[in-house]
Amino acid sequence: MKSFLLFLFTFLLLQSNAQPKTSGGLPPGRYETSVKPGTSKWERGDIILLDDNRYRISTSEEIGEYRVSVAAQRIMFTSGPLRAVYAKVVQQGKKPAIELPFAENSHQHLATADIVAVWKQ
Numbered sequence: 030m031k032s033f034l035l036f037l038f039t040f041l042l043l044q045s046n047a048q049p050k051t052s053g054g055l056p057p058g059r060y061e062t063s064v065k066p067g068t069s070k071w072e073r074g075d076i077i078l079l080d081d082n083r084y085r086i087s088t089s090e091e092i093g094e095y096r097v098s099v100a101a102q103r104i105m106f107t108s109g110p111l112r113a114v115y116a117k118v119v120q121q122g123k124k125p126a127i128e129l130p131f132a133e134n135s136h137q138h139l140a141t142a143d144i145v146a147v148w149k150q
Contacts, residue, residue: 054097054099054102054118054125055078055097055104055118055125055127055148056078056125056148057078057079057080057081058077058078058148058149058150059075059076059077059087059148059149060075060076060077060078060126060127060146060147060148060149061075061146061147061149062074062075062076062144062145062146063144063145063146063147064140064141064142064143064144065142065143065144065145066142071139071140071144071146072088072140073086073088073089073110073139074086074087074088074089075087075146075149076111076127076146078095079092082094082095082096083095084106084109084111085109085110086109086110086111089110091109091110092109093106093107093108093109093110093111093112094106094107094108094109095107095109095111097118099118102117102118102119103116103117103118104116104117104118104127113137114129114134114137114139115129115130115133115134116128116129117130119145121145121147122147124147124148125147125148126145126146126147126148127145127146128143128144128145128146129143129144129145129146130143131143131144
């Protein structure tokens with residue numbers, strides 16, 4: 030009985046550490062953008078996640094919707110100013126970030142390099 034309880038406790042402890050710390054993988058708020066490899070700001074502005082499924086760009090009042098796939102580490106912008114843009118969920122230091130890779134988005138003419146948006150508390 031003691032070994033079963035020890036196994037159960039260990040299993041529950043490991044499961045609690047494996048769960049994501051935020052729902053959907055990205056906390057709401059402002060994500061400050063920059064163009065890699067330099068530190069220049071992206072001319073379209075910052076990405077602002079409003080709530081569980083709405084976002085906007087700081088230079089526009091247009092609101093769009095997004096979905097986060099934690100398993101695929103992707104964020105899909107389904108409407109709005111970033112509709113159909115390929116984006117990945119990454120970590121920049123210890124902060125969550127959104128990366129818009131140039132190779133996958135060259136047809137969108139977003140920038141001449143990768144764009145990284147880091148969560149600002």
